[in-house]
Amino acid sequence: MNAPTVEELTLLHSHLCQALGETKRIEILYALYERPRHVSALAEDLGYPQPTISRHLKVLKQCTLVSAERDGASVIYQITDERIIEILNDMRNLLRDVIERQNRVLASEPANMEA
Template sequence: MPITAGLRQEITFLHAQVCQALADPKRILILYALADGPRRVTDLAEILSLPQPAVSHHLKVLRERGLVVANQEGTAIYYALADERVIQALDLLRDVLRARLAQHAELVRQFSEEEEK
């Protein structure tokens, strides 16, 4: 079944929403912290040295975008990655960034050599 233009647009919109959720460095730190296993808001706040209300807000955004899930155990709510592949995606983006930084470093080196002539 071919993908219609409307469906393609909806998928692209959802993709952009996930990317928007990843656009905040604190949310990326939260996701990496959750890679070690489920955690409570208070645990994340302590680990990341962030105010608890800020962590709660970021978790809300990540939940709305389907990147984390919440599970209640007694009176505690534990947050976990919705899909472990999120970390693989973040790691891949870091690899791309690392390659770009290496290219920029090479340009800076070449520029510096030209300046010294």
């Protein structure tokens, strides 16, 4: 199998970012990082309707961020690669830095100095 091209990687990158562009999906990933769960347990733990959780799990599964395994009549979902949590944590750290820089810029503006 050939290595993916830059264009293919860029497209996959875009699809992955789109999948992560929904807050509920990020919450689901963090919850599954704690432990694998059935969709009903995720819905109860996160406080969202089960159809909502199922819809978001479908997107995450299509991006191969989560996998599903049969457990009798139900399905258990789990994260496929824990590096996604590292990436999400890095993004949160970056966002904290961005907010801090923005606050410094706002604090140094002349309008704020007169107030």
